[in-house]
Structure formats: structure tokens, C-alpha cells
Amino acid sequence: MGQARTEQLPFGTLHLEHASTVDRVAEELRRAIFEGELESGTPLREVAIAASLGVSRPTVREALTVLVGEGLATREPNRGVAVATPEADSVRDVCAARLVLEGAGVRSWPTASDEQRARVHSTLGEYISAIDANASYQELNERHLAFHVSLVGLTGSPRLVAMQENLVVELKLALAQVDRIRRNAHDQARSHAALVRLLEEDDIDGAHAFLVQHLADAEVQIVEALDLT
Amino acid sequence: MGQARTEQLPFGTLHLEHASTVDRVAEELRRAIFEGELESGTPLREVAIAASLGVSRPTVREALTVLVGEGLATREPNRGVAVATPEADSVRDVCAARLVLEGAGVRSWPTASDEQRARVHSTLGEYISAIDANASYQELNERHLAFHVSLVGLTGSPRLVAMQENLVVELKLALAQVDRIRRNAHDQARSHAALVRLLEEDDIDGAHAFLVQHLADAEVQIVEALDLT
DNA sequence: AGCGCGAAGATTGTCAGACAATCTGACATT
């Protein structure tokens, strides 16, 4: 008996999706937003969604409050919920905040655990192989941003990672608006490898400077694309 | 007519609470939690709250989802919502995250606007006068944490400030659990003034080191008090 | 003709009541 306790949990790999209806509705709406099916500013009518998904209105309402809480949509009293519209200022602010979080991650490289560093390597690897495999634009975004999240992971702080993920959600929302316009933003993507190389050489200041430049570039690219719409 | 425009807005101080029922319920629950009326781990029964506040159960449900989104409560499927229990690890993580955000604020001091610096001064002033006025423990906490938020405000990033406010909510939750135990944590509170003095002398590194020490102290104090319960 | 204004329709905010699914704990069973 004691032996069983000291081993890994017997069924540790098993994982049951506990999908409440509200969660599934929220997930479906998220997908539709990121997929670009729902343009920014589109009103999310409760009855229409309820009928369309075959669920009741209160359920939809709860899912909508979740989305609003995540910042994917905005609610105006008596006027309902609509897909959030990313402003240029928001994008700038998101990039400034990212710089703080990712910068903290980069500075934590020397004290980070091996596992956390390995995570940076693996997310970078997945990103690059996605590029080589000519993956879809959305998948590339996903991998790219996952790499940046893994940078924050170097801090070892779950909360900082959660914050970064929130920021990333906003970025994905903005990118979904400009999807069709710029599909070639991933050309110089391998420059991320240079960042990791600097880290491995313990050139933290260099890596930080690199990050500053990278985020500044990303900012102007997104803002430009956004202003065109 | 033009003259009226250039003045302060005529009724600028007026502020109408756009209080939907859900908001009011959520606010009442927040108050009860911070006030210490609801111990951590207390289950928040929907029917009981609905009956007690004279609103319907769906309304309470929505308010609860909001609280869960804020991290003030946790929801377990089919088991309901309960007041979140702050773990020692959480407190440590919150302090680590605070260090990143507030550290970024401190480093932004040289480039911050005059208004942002003035805000730091005023929150500090309000904190100190609250101490002199022998204000309630909760009010002291409020002012103290407002000062730390104003530090993050130096970055000029609304999102970073919002993140810090989320962290502060978690701290207030933890402090609500140890309220009765340590009422004298504000003794050395004037040390905050020293931090501001370092900033004014443009001794950013010194201020940063000071902040590191301050947050480390706060962390051990809260964790100790928490472990006693 | 242009413009304010009121009524109809649409949508949200909130409520009441109901039912199935699930959890908890006690009890019976093997």
C-alpha cells in the first residue's frame, strides 16, 4: 500500500475533459473569433447564438460573461456584448507590457531551471518546424506566441505566465483582424534562434536588447496592418 | 459656450453608479470577503445568497462567475463556488510577480511624466496621513497597496496597472484572513518615504534594491501569519 | 423639404419555476 503512494500516481496520464456546456460555448466563440469568422465589433446576440448552438439563453449569457472577463469581448449596459475592437493604442500597450514580462523572463535565464530552459528550446523548435512544414497562418501565430510565453516561463512565476497569456489573447484578437493582409510576417522568424543563442552565451544584456528590438518591430507591423483596415 | 468647454467639465465630479444587479451582488460579496465576514473556503451557496439578497439564482450565478474570474473564489464542477484559500505558495508567487511589475515602475521613474510622479507622492501622502489619523486596519491596507499600484503607474501602461491590481486583490484576500492577527504591520510604514526619496535622487538601483527588500519582508510576514491559521 | 417626436420592434436584464445530473454521506450487502 505504501509502495503505491511512493510511485507516480497510477493513472497520472489519464485526463478527462470536464466540459460544461458553458465552457464549450465559450470555446466555440473563442474559436470563431480567432478564426476570423467574427469581425471585431460584431454584436454577439444572445438569442441568435443560443438558437444556433442549441442551448438556452442563460447558458450563452454565462459564456459571454466569461469572454468579457477574458477581454475578448466588451459589454455595454443594455446594449449587449460585442467582439472587442483592438485599438492601435491597445497594441502599443500590450507590447510595452510584454516587454516588461518577457524582459523579466530573459533576465531570469541564469537562475532558471533546466526544465524551464528546455521548454524555451522546445517551443522554438516547434515553431521552426511549423514554418518548415508550411503550416497554416494561425498555427504559426500559435507557435510563435507560445515561444514568447515560454520566455516568461523562465521566471518560474505562474502568475506572470498567466498575465502573458492574457496579453497574448489580445494579440491573437488583433492578429485575427489582419490575418488576410500579412501572411508573410514570419519570414524573419528564425531570428528567434539568435535570441536563444545569446541567452545560451549568457549575454543577458544582448538578449534583452534583442528582445526590445523584436517587440518594437512587431508593434509597428501590427499597428500598420491595423490602420489599413 | 466655448468658455464652458475650456473649463473643467461642469459636472465632472458627478458619478452615477451604473449598478446592474449582478454588479451590486458581486460588490457585496467582495465586501463581505475583504471584511473578513466570509472565511476562506466558505462555500457560496447560490440559493442562500439569492434568498439573502432578494435576487434570483441566475443573477447570483453570474455574480459568482465574475468573482471566480477575478480569482476571489474558485469553482469546482458540480461542487459549487467557494471563497478562494490563499496558499503560502500563492503569496510567494504574488510577491515575485509584484517585484517584476513594481520594479518596472521604479525603473521608469526617470522617464515617467510629472503627473505620474505626483500620483506616487499623493498616494504616499494619503497613506501616511491615514496612519497619523489612526485609521482602520482595512483602510491602511487600502492606502498602502494603492501606493504600490501607483509605482506600477510610473510605467504608463494601463495593462500593467491592471495586472498589479489583480495581484493586489489576491493580497487583500490573504490579508483578510490574517487581519485580526497582525494589526501592527504598519509600524515601519514610513520606510516608503525613503523609497520615494531614493527615486527623487535618481538613485534607481538603490530604490530597486530597497523594493526587493521591502517585498521580501512583506512576503515572510504574510506567509508567517498565514501559517499560524 | 427638413427636423424633431412618438410608437413599434428588438434586445437585454432579471425573474420564477422546473428538472436532470452529480455529489455527499449513511446504510445495507457481500
Place this chain on the structure above:
DNA sequence: AATGTCAGATTGTCTGACAATCTTCGCGCT
């Protein structure tokens, strides 16, 4: 002792409804 079963409690979800508010459109007035 472990397992199966049952009653009570609580949540998750649905249906239907109504008041408050917003939007729109047509109407009458200047």
C-alpha cells in the same frame, strides 16, 4: 473491509416570461 445502493442537497441547464431600454422608422410640424 470493500462495495453497492439510496435519500437529500446542490449545481447545471432549460423553458417561459416580463419590464426596461435601445433602435428604427414613419409621421406630423415648421
